[in-house]
Amino acid sequence: MDKLPAHNPDSNMGDYNAACRDFRWEEVLKNFEFSSTGRVNAAHEAVDRHVKTMGDRIALRFLDDEEEETYTFQELSLASNRFANLLLELGVNKKDRVFIFMPRSLELYIAFFGILKVGAIPVPLFEAFMREGLLDRMGDCDPVAVVTHESLKERIPRDEVETLESVIVVGGTEENEIGFDEIKTKDSSFEPVWLDLDDPLLIHYTSGSTGKPKGVLHAQRAIIGHYQTGKWILDLNKDDNYWCTADPGWVTGTSYGIFAPLLNGVGTIIRQGRFTAERWYETIERAKVTVWYTAPTALRLLMGEKEDTASKFDLSSLRYILSVGEPLNPEVIRWALKVYKQPIHDTWWMTETGMIMISNYPSMPIKPGSMGKPFPGVEAAIIDDNGKELGVNEVGNLALKKGWPSMMKEIWKREEKFKEYFIFDPWFISGDSAYIDEDGYFHFHGRVDDVINTAGERVGPFEVESRLVEHPRIVEAAVIGKPDPVRGEIIKAFVVVRGVIEDREALCRELIEFVKGGLAAHSAPREIEFIDTLPKTRSGKIMQRVLKARELGYDLGDLSGAGEGV
Numbered sequence: 192m193d194k195l196p197a198h199n200p201d202s203n204m205g206d207y208n209a210a211c212r213d214f215r216w217e218e219v220l221k222n223f224e225f226s227s228t229g230r231v232n233a234a235h236e237a238v239d240r241h242v243k244t245m246g247d248r249i250a251l252r253f254l255d256d257e258e259e260e261t262y263t264f265q266e267l268s269l270a271s272n273r274f275a276n277l278l279l280e281l282g283v284n285k286k287d288r289v290f291i292f293m294p295r296s297l298e299l300y301i302a303f304f305g306i307l308k309v310g311a312i313p314v315p316l317f318e319a320f321m322r323e324g325l326l327d328r329m330g331d332c333d334p335v336a337v338v339t340h341e342s343l344k345e346r347i348p349r350d351e352v353e354t355l356e357s358v359i360v361v362g363g364t365e366e367n368e369i370g371f372d373e374i375k376t377k378d379s380s381f382e383p384v385w386l387d388l389d390d391p392l393l394i395h396y397t398s399g400s401t402g403k404p405k406g407v408l409h410a411q412r413a414i415i416g417h418y419q420t421g422k423w424i425l426d427l428n429k430d431d432n433y434w435c436t437a438d439p440g441w442v443t444g445t446s447y448g449i450f451a452p453l454l455n456g457v458g459t460i461i462r463q464g465r466f467t468a469e470r471w472y473e474t475i476e477r478a479k480v481t482v483w484y485t486a487p488t489a490l491r492l493l494m495g496e497k498e499d500t501a502s503k504f505d506l507s508s509l510r511y512i513l514s515v516g517e518p519l520n521p522e523v524i525r526w527a528l529k530v531y532k533q534p535i536h537d538t539w540w541m542t543e544t545g546m547i548m549i550s551n552y553p554s555m556p557i558k559p560g561s562m563g564k565p566f567p568g569v570e571a572a573i574i575d576d577n578g579k580e581l582g583v584n585e586v587g588n589l590a591l592k593k594g595w596p597s598m599m600k601e602i603w604k605r606e607e608k609f610k611e612y613f614i615f616d617p618w619f620i621s622g623d624s625a626y627i628d629e630d631g632y633f634h635f636h637g638r639v640d641d642v643i644n645t646a647g648e649r650v651g652p653f654e655v656e657s658r659l660v661e662h663p664r665i666v667e668a669a670v671i672g673k674p675d676p677v678r679g680e681i682i683k684a685f686v687v688v689r690g691v692i693e694d695r696e697a698l699c700r701e702l703i704e705f706v707k708g709g710l711a712a713h714s715a716p717r718e719i720e721f722i723d724t725l726p727k728t729r730s731g732k733i734m735q736r737v738l739k740a741r742e743l744g745y746d747l748g749d750l751s752g753a754g755e756g757v
């Protein structure tokens with residue numbers, strides 16, 4: 192597919208090359224109050240500071256199937272002040288971790304900003320997590336409090352997290368719980384705890400190819416990147432109706448569902464409820480969405496709908512569409528041109544980078560199949576396994592030069608994990624492989640490690656394998672990502688089972704439910720294969736790579752380190 196002409200040459204960024212040439216992060220700082228006051232708090236910059244100039248503008252617009260409720264910047268400021276006062280009374284202090292484990296709701300956002308205001312560290316977690324998934328994460332960063340919903344609170348491993356003192360619940364409460372509604376009795380004025388740019392902002396847990404989930408800690412300085420990418424990549428303007436479909440339990444849902452729009456003084460649309468084409472199109476129609484940030488799996492599902500589903504809705508408000516999280520196929524862009532009368536702009540980044548690093552800009556021609564070019568002020572390169580920079584069209588490690596403001600600050604309590612990203616300091620090694628074409632466009636090639644990307648969600652094989660082997664019938668398990676036309680990859684498990692299998696299908700179902708019930712639905716295998724032995728290295732490490740090659744019918748490559756089962 193040929194290059195597509197620039198979608199909007201008059202966008203906020205204007206000409207890409209000129210923007211790169213003139214760009215200085217120091218200039219961006221001038222858009223923040225902290226640059227003149229020296230007092231930093233992300234909640235102040237995203238919410239409170241707007242109260243003076245546009246307090247009655249809508250900051251949050253919440254929609255579900257029946258209702259709609261809005262909060263202005265002023266209302267959000269006051270409600271989060273009340274929440275901050277509640278936290279203070281509960282003894283929550285600067286740098287304490289507070290989990291947010293709740294469905295998308297206005298309360299979630301109020302809590303988020305309240306936590307930021309006391310200088311504590313929010314740890315948002317997607318509502319699909321079950322007890323064990325929660326325990327892995329809570330056990331890692333020792334929260335003092337959790338904000339949750341009555342429908343989810345049973346999953347919180349209260350008895351096993353010793354530090355957890357306060358459970359704040361939206362809905363019905365029992366003994367030893369605090370009702371979210373108590374904020375109504377709290378003072379609505381609160382001076383944020385003032386911080387430094389390098390102080391913590393939040394933690395998102397994400398998966399690597401080995402070990403338990405990692406707590407990616409971001410610093411307050413991340414908002415500098417959120418602001419500027421919101422302005423230039425999301426191309427946000429004050430009158431936009433902006434919808435980011437990601438849940439705040441994932442990094443896209445905070446960096447771009449919360450910070451980027453609000454820092455730019457733009458409201459954010461929150462849609463409760465599971466994905467259906469009708470529900471999503473209805474949201475665009477009802478909220479007159481102008482800028483829409485979504486994901487390839489969702490777009491592929493929409494593409495798989497009957498031709499006329501989109502035509503039943505008025506989608507004419509849409510002016511700009513972006514996607515993140517997985518490779519965006521050129522077919523999807525071709526289809527979007529037909530159905531939405533505009534292309535999709537791919538963006539590339541990761542939990543660890545905190546902000547979009549590579550993107551297709553509104554003012555730049557799109558090469559379908561390419562992720563675009565680095566953001567101004569960001570240096571990206573392809574380097575080989577010795578740290579040497581590679582040339583045009585050579586596939587290697589996608590690397591980014593340290594120094595962008597939203598780069599993670601640390602991996603919680605795991606310095607050695609953090610260092611693994613910087614083996615070629617000053618390069619940050621992403622774990623993705625990619626190449627740069629002759630026009631400077633970046634193309635995604637794959638993951639270098641065994642991390643699985645299923646429907647845009649990053650799943651570590653280790654977590655799923657560990658859960659599977661907890662089942663009494665499982666001796667050993669190995670998990671791989673298997674290519675899938677809609678979800679990018681699905682999780683496939685290979686298991687060695689104890690005893691005779693009488694009903695394969697029933698056992699498969701049982702194992703899937705077992706993973707769902709312990710970890711989360713998105714971590715559950717969609718396919719399970721029973722196998723006699725797993726391929727292992729001589730030192731006994733399971734070789735997922737071999738299983739994957741077998742599954743895909745590839746050459747098994749160099750297996751000189753292999754031992755049993757190959």
Ligand code: PRX
Nearest residue numbers: 515516517518538539540541542623635649
């Ligand atoms: O493999 C890349 C893939 O998602 C990974 C990051 O996942 P996560 O930390 O969960 O963050 C997702 C959203 C920020 C990357 O290492 N990925 C992300 N964007 C793209 C992508 N793969 C291909 N194309 C993209 N645009």
